[in-house]
Amino acid sequence: MKSIIDIFSPLKSDLITNNAVLYKTALLKRDILSFLIIQNKGTIAELSQATKTSIPKINETINELITEGLVIDHGKILNGVGRKPNIYGLNPNSAYFLSVEVNRHNINIAILNFVEEIVHIERDIPFYLQNTPACFESLCHHIDTFIEKHANDRHKIVSIGLNLTGRVDHVSGNSYSYFNFHSTPLREVLTQRFGVPGYVENDTRAMAFGEYAKGVVENEKNILFINLDDGIGMGIIINGALYSGKSGFAGEFGHMPFLNNDIICHCGKKGCLETEASGVALTLQMKEALLKGISSSITEKVNSIDDIKLQHIISAAKNDDILAIELLSKAGEKIGKGIAILLNLFNPELVILGGKIATTESIILLPILSSINKFSLNLVNTDTSFKISTLGEDAGLIGSSLLMRNRLLDLS
Template identity: 30%
Template sequence: MHYYIGVDLGGTKIRVALAGVGDQIVAARSFPTGAGRGAAAVLQALQGGINELLAGAGCSRHAVAGIGVCAAGFYDREEDIMVHSPNLPGWDGLPLRRELEELFGLPVIVENDASAAAYGEYRHGAGRGQENLLLLTLGTGIGGGLVLGGKLYGGSRGFAGEIGHIPMLPDGPRCGCGRSGCLEALASGTAIALEGRKLLAAGTSSLLREKKGDAADLGAADVFEAARRGDGAAGRIIEQASFFLGRALAIAANILNPGIIILSGGMAASGDQLFEAVRRHFYASVSPPIAAGLEIAAAQLGADSGILGILALLREYLSTQ
């Protein structure tokens, strides 16, 4: 038994990877999730994808020691059920781990995707050498993961680190979680794109108007690009999102006193533009002794941080069995 399988189960695509000892990925493939077809069809697609992965790598299933899955959503570690996943409709209450163990006849672990990404960066990326870190995934939503004292911290049921749902603004925009004014509803890629579209609908003069096609296609990347080119209205959208991000991180840092804060995900790829503004607002509000020596850094593992994290967690889990 010398191989491990890591799965990143996203709302739009699934990535599966085969790794040897030391978490080196030897083969990987991605395919559409087809989340709209329901859980049974997705699990069938996952089974097919893993079979193809093994066949392509010339690896027998008997050489695989276990499967680690990271997925977006509230996964209850105590009950081993998916309590709620906004990207996987119809999965609420699904005993994902048991279903997968029955399907594959192998030991399986399941973890929240941002938590797995935090552990991946801790073991192999920007968080190496830090025992206490906080990672934020900035994309269509905002996820968070915590490594405290060198261990992944899940809280009492595995839900810890939901920084995206810190309530930042009374009577703010509605959030996918059912509350209002959450960080995610104010500063995610989805929220930034929505502000851009509102700006167009209000008739404000902006470089965003140059964008061809439907206003509904306008994405956060378009707002970032317009801001980079000096568009004032787009710049104010980025500035406001960065303000809420910086303050939410200051709240979290005051509680946790991390050694590093890592930003990952599609929005973090905007680089200096976002980091400069988030750092400015963060250091203006965080408690000064906590700010000393605390760095806000970019993730280093790209799209593989979740898979590398779940592989490391899987090997550790199997070594205790």
């Protein structure tokens, strides 16, 4: 059985000029798979109409895709009258994508199949993100261990995607915030290290794309995804396409410098939104409040104040802890003011809140909406819907696999 990479290599190789037949066949196969990705299943007649290709040619190409293991014949349609056509769909196990999400204190790794289903996953693997060769080697070790444990068909893993916080240019494959000490782009380092094409993306953009394609989005095409986690990020969808900016830096919402404080952000500037409203800021504020003698149920869950993490605050808030709710409310007011500026700039159809802090739902959403009503233009905010992510912590892993699949099939 051919590798899926070999099947579509004419789309990206010199065969474009040297063998037009192979190129046209690869294009048709891509179009058929694209139709099945969107529609889930289809008949020969539907595929012929969608691709504007003759039925005999579609029939021949479908048979090739079945032989190559990418398409499954689901048999004949049971309903209706007259001659029943066969219906075809993607083979979920024809290819696997390895998605790796690196957070500041943990990593999540998953294998997803060709129809975006999570086959194996490990969440919250302890990890401390640093921009050092030792940290990168530790990450690679975790990935190797995961593959050894879960990838029985390792040869079917066709790509590895790495979601990183900070500034990432997916086009060049460079990460400018972490693991940027190699002589080649990080994408190429991953490719050489694991023997399959690598893909690097900003974590929030991957989450935004996952939510857009498989999550809470319905028919909206202009969307802002706000990632409320240890940091604050933003993914931008314009006319259904993920927007990255000229150098891949678009969406640095957490570094909007509109707060009047002297707190130095990790980016080196003062007054960034992250300095008072991010998960890191909330954790620091909680520790300072407890040291001042303010009570919280969190003290019963940790050995010392130094052990407090963002998840403790979120859990406490969900269990009606007054201090945790108060801190989240104050953060929500600042986040809402920032989003109000974004609404005035982008006038989006939908704003999605994701990340760990968004799991508190109404606790964070209500102060955000209150602040938006106060600071944004009324005509703008009433024209925008607000929703909480439905994919939750899996959004980035799913988004990464979708982006890898699109890249493999050369889809925009």
